Amino acid sequence: MSPRSKLALTLVGALGASVPGGGCTSPQPEPAEGRPGFAARGVELTLPAPGGQLRARADRLAIADSGAELTLEGDAAVSLDAAGGLSAKAHRLRVRPAEQRVELAGAVRARIEIRGAPDGGF
Amino acid sequence: MGGSRPLIGAALVLGLGLALASGIAGAGQTVEVEADRLQIDNRLRTASFEGNVRATYGKLKLGCDAMSVGYDEDGNVKSLKATGNVVVRRGPARATAAVARLDARLGLLVLEGRPVLVQGTNRLEGKRITVRLADGKLEVVGARGEFRLGGGEPR
Numbered sequence: 001m002s003p004r005s006k007l008a009l010t011l012v013g014a015l016g017a018s019v020p021g022g023g024c025t026s027p028q029p030e031p032a033e034g035r036p037g038f039a040a041r042g043v044e045l046t047l048p049a050p051g052g053q054l055r056a057r058a059d060r061l062a063i064a065d066s067g068a069e070l071t072l073e074g075d076a077a078v079s080l081d082a083a084g085g086l087s088a089k090a091h092r093l094r095v096r097p098a099e100q101r102v103e104l105a106g107a108v109r110a111r112i113e114i115r116g117a118p119d120g121g122f
Numbered sequence: 123m124g125g126s127r128p129l130i131g132a133a134l135v136l137g138l139g140l141a142l143a144s145g146i147a148g149a150g151q152t153v154e155v156e157a158d159r160l161q162i163d164n165r166l167r168t169a170s171f172e173g174n175v176r177a178t179y180g181k182l183k184l185g186c187d188a189m190s191v192g193y194d195e196d197g198n199v200k201s202l203k204a205t206g207n208v209v210v211r212r213g214p215a216r217a218t219a220a221v222a223r224l225d226a227r228l229g230l231l232v233l234e235g236r237p238v239l240v241q242g243t244n245r246l247e248g249k250r251i252t253v254r255l256a257d258g259k260l261e262v263v264g265a266r267g268e269f270r271l272g273g274g275e276p277r
Contacts, residue, residue: 078162085199086169086191088160100164108160108171112153112191114199114226 045070045095055079056093056102070095078102085113154178155189167193184222185209199226215241229255243270
């Protein structure tokens with residue numbers, strides 16, 4: 001593993017520690033190509049969400065702005081399955097952990113589960 | 123004969139409500155959404171879809187410029203609000219409005235902002251149209267309707 005890959009792994013690990021209740025795993029971290037920050041393949045990211053956790057997966061992760069912003073690309077998927085029954089896929093997913101915001105762009109497809117509706121209504 | 127017209131009109135109005143609501147009954151509890159962008163804000167407990175929003179709920183199809191989903195403290199969907207060029211379709215029935223709100227707990231679809239409900243030659247508009255999804259019952263505030271009986275002139 002190159003020194004830069006080690007640094008990327010350290011950054012990813014540190015990011016998980018900086019998000020209360022959250023974490024980020026990256027089995028094969030590697031330097032980002034042609035863009036600032038670092039990239040890692042096979043990423044799974046978790047963040048605290050109402051009633052549970054927000055879980056995001058993607059092929060690549062780029063970290064920018066000292067970890068304030070993470071961009072996940074390539075078959076990106078996000079789910080709130082432990083919470084609101086929302087799951088979504090898109091080409092690109094941007095996460096700002098401190099603000100607890102997730103932005104998906106590019107052919108967004110989502111499923112929303114309606115719970116607690118009156119009998120016969122839904 | 124003229125006394126029967128309000129009853130026929132009421133039946134047609136109920137038919138319009140049933141046409142929209144029957145797309146929901148037995149459809150399960152999942153809404154499929156396509157859009158250009160989605161923003162999830164965990165602090166505000168909202169998920170906001172923007173750009174070419176298309177939602178499908180059973181046989182009910184909804185198109186709009188933007189749609190916001192609100193969650194409660196347990197993460198359950200509390201409400202859906204569609205805004206901008208809202209079109210709701212179910213088979214031959216079609217409703218348009220500036221705003222559509224779906225209250226998941228109460229089972230109500232509320233159309234506001236010059237709502238118009240159309241099926242075939244029947245047309246109903248008002249200031250606010252509320253569809254009770256369990257049985258298709260309509261509540262219309264400021265109602266104005268146009269119904270054609272047997273292909274005749276509007277009543």
